[in-house]
Amino acid sequence: MQAFEYANPSTLQEAVALLAPQRGQTDVLAGGTDLISLMKDYIHTPKRLVNIKNIQELEGIRASAGGLRIGALVTMDELARNAEVRASYKALADAAAGIPSPQIRHMGTVGGDLCQRPRCWYFRGGFGLLATDNGKPLVPDGENHYHAIFGGGPAYFVSASSLGPALVAMGARVKLVSAKGSREVAVKSFFVAPKDENTREIVLRPDEILSEILVPAPAVHSATYEVRQKEALDWPLAAASVALTMKGSVVAGAKVVMGHVAPIPWEAAAAEKALAGKTITAASAEAAGKAAVEDAQPLSRNAYKVQLASVAVKRALLEAVKGKA
Amino acid sequence: MANTPDYSWPPMDQRKVIGQPYKRVDGPAKASGRAKYSSDYLSRDLLFGAYQTCPHAHARVLSVDTSEAESTKGVMAVHVAAPAGTEIQWAGAEIAAVAATSTEIAWDAVRKIKVQYEVLPHLVNETDLSKAGARAKAAGERLTGDPDKAFQEAEVTSEGHYGIPVINHVCLETHGSVTQWKGQGDDSQLQCWVSTQDVTHYAGSLAPNLKVPAANIHVRQDHVGGGFGSKFSPDAWGEVAARLSQKAGGRPVKLFLDRATDQKIAGNRPSAYGWIKIGGKRDGTITAWESRTWGTGGFTGGGSPPLPYIITGIPNQRMNHTAVSTNIGPSRAWRAPNNQQASYMTCGAVEDFAAKAGLDPLEVFKINARYTPEARRDTYLFHFDKAAELAGWKKLWHPRGESGPGPMKRGLGIGFNAWAGLGHQSQCRVTLHADGSVNVDIGTQDLGTGTRTIILQVAAETLGLPIGAIKLAIGSNDLPPDSASGGSTTVGGVSSSTRKASMNALAKLYELAAQTLGTTADQLEAAEGRIRVKGTPAKSITWQAACRRIPASGVISEIGETNPRNPMGLMAGGVAGVQMADVSVDIETGVVKVNRYVAVQDCGLIINPRLAESVCYGAISQGISTALYEQRFMDGQTGRMLNPNMEFYKLAGIGDIGDIVVHLDIRPENDKRGVVGLGEPPAVAICAAIGNAVANAIGVRVPNIPMTPEHVLAALEGRTV
């Protein structure tokens, strides 16, 4: 790990003033569950680390009629346990609860979850976000078992955030603050599939801090289903978050967003269309699952993920209406 | 030989300490963190070592420039391990090492070492034998009987593919040492805090390369964080730590491999892939076996599984094995080397044969027990039934694939194991002091298996004392020599040597006590903290009173020695075992969960049933991890291992293990064989039993371990991966 300067601000204003606009100069430190390993592996070599954990205004979950405000420093554990979130924003609570190991849930923050870097092993091995070696993309002919089945490149990593798909399904926004001011961005647009090595996978600028997440008033029925191979320390192989607005027992509007299958949370428009005006049954859920993966473009070794994504959509839908009239 | 005591174990019903389920004596220290591993070592003058390793799978080193690293502040020594001209055969091979005043400085400095390579062609994946070209070396055909004729006459034949990949040891404590080298040449003094399975022979292995007398190398290890067969020698890094220390003026150097390097180069179990055909009768009797297998153990090829496993007596066999040389880290022994591979392939082929014949595999395994070595044949038969009873086989087994409606399919499967486990060469010294205190000293190591506890139980039983009255020392080469802890040989070795040393010391003590008690030494026994006349327990003196007769100027200090060629009834080798897995498979996702896992384990005299069971739990947990999760992903393009970590090199956690039911086959006829090691046999059959249970659940064979969603779904869809 390269030596760095450590800054410990106690207000957001102080913190943003310590961040540099150029990439690679400074890094924001929240729970550190991702950043520290990136630094140990020399993938990030910041000259200054800005610890934000002492900034009060980044804490707390606030629920109101208009929706939910989640401070960036809220831990995954707080989110998963919050009664309001569990009752009305189930897709989000499910996603947070699914993140493995009590240690990570207690240290990892929601801001960190959205801003964490991809786990693609070529990226972590030093081959860059697009995973190239002397210009040759390594993923298509490589070990792409856990890579993207949507998007078609040139980025093949999967977005690591489990909260991302749930927040997209709920139409959430994030607030990004810099010394120059603040902006709100829909979570849907927060994630990007980079086309070149100089673009990052999120629109966050190097001198910005994600201060809070704003979730609009909830859809009644929502859920997240993750296909996980093991219980201990593991990533979902595929996941889906759904949020449904209902008219009686039929679907008036559906948001279906898949996770861990593309460089961004992947919206399944075809599934959403297939569900409109339907009641959720095993058959309609299965049909939506099939529709969701219609234009999947699996790589040489990850065709199995197409099936998993389809099943995740089906099961998330059934879970969302479970026990509800 | 008139004075040689009768060393035999006390009869089963007269044992007081042996056979009791004591908890590990070092358990609290380990659980609380008080136990110090060598990798925990810290001192004010300690230097931290780090390696630069080769990023290429095959390359020639053209130049190594360490100048910038050497001039970095805080760097105290640099050592080039692979100078210009060296041909590198695997990524992760050590190029150069530094020792610095902090870990961070060491890692920064390592990155300043400039190495130029000529990159050479590599092969890192062997699953497709057709791509191995000249790197595949056939071992030649092995023929028994007339397989062609037997297959022609067979009433049922089945064939299948079976594969089990290269896996890692993943010791929680990586490989390495803290080594301090003071002085020069014959005046050198080396102090090594190590992580090894062989404390006694560490110095002897290190000495020739360093040109230092072995007598000047002092080796210490209190605890070791896993070895599993991968930590028998000091290795190159043991030597490099010493050289760095010497260059740094004799400051101790801590050189433990980082996790990624450990996973790349410090332990690979050889793979085995192949095609197997079985022919036999309608009643399930196997008459013919044919196999074409291959595998890799790294650059030197290697790793031929002993096929057919256990049912070696099949009358007609044709076998071909091909060893593939690959550019991956060299293989190391892994808990029952080659046996897991052989068990998986054999049990898989037998299960497929049973399915083809429309028979219950339990009956097919039993009818073919005729081909197992005679000495354990009855044991296997007994174990098949016992395991079936514990697994609920009669109730839960169903013909292959008939698993009912719904996406969750349940299945049962069988695997079997065999191992030798005769105790190793060992010396123990028991010292009795005039104040009644007792030392037991052995230059052995406790790999976490409970060796300390076992030694204390044997000494306490023999001396008639409580465990707490004995001071035990292990883990140093200043102590009487023991052997490597490998091959399940430790418990037999240390229990016999401790028994003998304790009896030898007692014999001396009896001579002193006999005078007081007015009898002869051969009439005495030690029990309940007293020396007493056999048959007349009232005539006795306390242990302390007996010891007070030891002249103040001396001690009683006696050696006991285990000789594997003359076990004297104290120990034996050869165990069987049968295991059964009960799994559920979600056929929509391919996720496999173990519901229950039953292990019936053959054994000899069990010194501590809790520890014996614990060894089985550990073995099975590790096996479940292998069967379901563990995969090294080798990138054909870059030649690198992509998951040298504990994140994508997936390991089972406690929630992934399921219920484990262990039945130790403790019976008088087993007990009378003496002590038999159990470290390895329970680790053998897990892939076999789980692989078969998955096939039973989903109706098709998943050829390749691990049973991941990728592999399971492919098998369900008839694809190969």
Ligand SMILES: Cc1cc2nc3c(=O)[nH]c(=O)nc-3n(C[C@H](O)[C@H](O)[C@H](O)COP(=O)(O)OP(=O)(O)OC[C@H]3O[C@@H](n4cnc5c(N)ncnc54)[C@H](O)[C@@H]3O)c2cc1C
């Ligand atoms: C074995 C393992 C399994 C995991 N499985 C999952 C999983 O299934 N699903 C999942 O979603 N995650 C998973 N994680 C990831 C985990 O959730 C993240 O590491 C964690 O959420 C990161 O939060 P943190 O607060 O520790 O972030 P840090 O490590 O402190 O930061 C991560 C990154 O985000 C930036 N950052 C953090 N907070 C802010 C902010 N407020 N504003 C701007 N930038 C910021 C940092 O600069 C850094 O680049 C797993 C991790 C491990 C190790």
